[in-house]
Structure formats: structure tokens, C-alpha cells
Amino acid sequence: MLKIENVTKKLGTQVVLDNCSLEIKDGSVFGLIGPNGAGKSTLLRCIADIYKCDSGTITVDGESIVENEYQKQNLLLMSDDPYYHYNATLAQMVEFYKVFYPQFDDEIYRKYLNIFKLNENKVMNNFSKGMKRQAFILIALAISPKLLLLDESFDGLDPMMRLLFKRAISECIEKKNMTIIISSHNLRELEDICDSFGILDDHKITTSGMLDETKENIHKIQLAFSIEKQRSDFSDLDILHYSQTSRVITMVVKGDLNKIEGIINAQQPLMMDVLNVNLEEIFIYEMEKKGVFENV
């Protein structure tokens, strides 16, 4: 279990994380989402002990990660722009990583090298941006750390590579019981991989949970009435989004569907349709509820 408790981190004069807390269970694939500049990379760097927290604690299975060699060998952060030596080939970078991660699995490496069709003897600086990402994903898969932190690592991959990557991740989780945190702005892709998610905003995790349970608790409802209604007619509902064109209303509501339907039925709608929401919509509606789009 990864436990982040009341972490505060300042960069320069700016408070990026403020009493931020989060728990992630072993074996989870956790999607870390949030607006640009919210502090996702900062949080991942704090977890990896690259940044020292100003206050608060981060533990894995009850042990602090700060200067903990055992935990660090079982943890890998792949940033969106990982370090590689300018003249190094992929094979040489692999040797570099093997020094820090003796568990590096050559069989996995060879398997995905073949699937990704990368030339390990080519200087990495001559790889395209997407190929560099593939190379680092390949290294991450071969290391298969207990805790893998991917910071926008698959955002630049082509659709075929993303599919392969998703399959590879599922395979590694099954075999190695890894926990993965993926930060990404590609919420549709993330939704296919993650079982849980958290929204980082206002310097902390504002919403988190199991993706399926959250989706079951948020409903997009389309309604038609014989007379025009007001938003205030639905004041008993926890509305994330409300839009109305004459007598037709679309709203996104949080809560138990039976209770919601009971409240709406009391207003005698002519028609009620309940639709599923996806992760992207959950994110947008949560931001909307906070008033992010008020002046747009």
C-alpha cells in the first residue's frame, strides 16, 4: 500500500502540494489526472524521493521511501522526458539501468524489443520522440518495479503502440503484481488501463476512487417536461452539470440512481434517459462544478 499523508511541497515560493493525502492499494493501476500545472509531476517526484517533501510522509507498506535503498530499487519513475546519455545506444542505457535495478529481466526486454521493433544498437538520440518513449517503456517493463510511476509516458505513442503498451502493462501486472501510477491528459486511453483514479487540483487530491464505483455514482440524465422547469426545482440533487433548452434538460448528477430517479419523477417528466459517463466527462464536470468555466 502506498500512503501519502499530508504532503506539502513548495517549489520556489509557490506551494505546489498542500497537505495532499492519498492511498493506493497494491496491484492497482491508478490514473493521476488534473489540469496543467496542478502538480502531478511534482507529486510523482515526491513519491520517487527526487523531491524532498517539506512536510508530511510517504510510505510503501508502512516504510518511508526517504533514502530507503530497498524501496528505491522497487520503484521507478519514468518522466515525460527521461534522462539518457547523448551518445548512448539503447543497449548501453539498458546496462546503465541494470546497475540500479539488478532485477532487470532480459527475457521481458528481448520480448518487447522484438515487438516494438527497436534497434538496440542505435544511438538513442537518433530515435524519434515516440521511439524514445517506447525505449523507456521497454526498460520500465523489463525492470517491472513494485511501484512504477509513469509521467505522461504513453501520451506520444501511436495508437498501435498504445495498444501494445496496454497489453504489456496488463501482462506485467498479472505476473509481477506491480502497482502503477500513470499521469496523463489522455483520459480515454487512461480509462482503458486504470482501475482507480484521482484528480489533483487546488494542491491536493480532490476526488479519488475506484473508476467503476465512481462511474456508477455519476449519471448523465436527459429529461423532457411538458412545462418549463427551473434548476431550483432540482435543488435536492447534487448536480455537477446542468444545461437546458426550453423544456429539455441535460444534467449530470452524483448519487444513488434510485434516489435521483425518485426526486426527478416527483417533477413528472415526459421522458427520462440515463446515460453512462466516461473519465473525461467526470473530470470536466468536476472542474465545472468548481466554476473553472464560469468566465469562459
Ligand SMILES: Nc1ncnc2c1ncn2[C@@H]1O[C@H](COP(=O)(O)OP(=O)(O)OP(=O)(O)O)[C@@H](O)[C@H]1O
Ligand atoms: N523547478 C520548479 N521551480 C519552480 N516552480 C516549478 C518548478 N517545476 C514546476 N513548478 C511549478 O509547479 C507547478 C506544478 O508543476 P507540475 O509540473 O508538477 O504540474 P503538472 O500537473 O505535472 O503539469 P502538466 O500537466 O502541465 O505537465 C506549476 O505551477 C509549475 O510552474
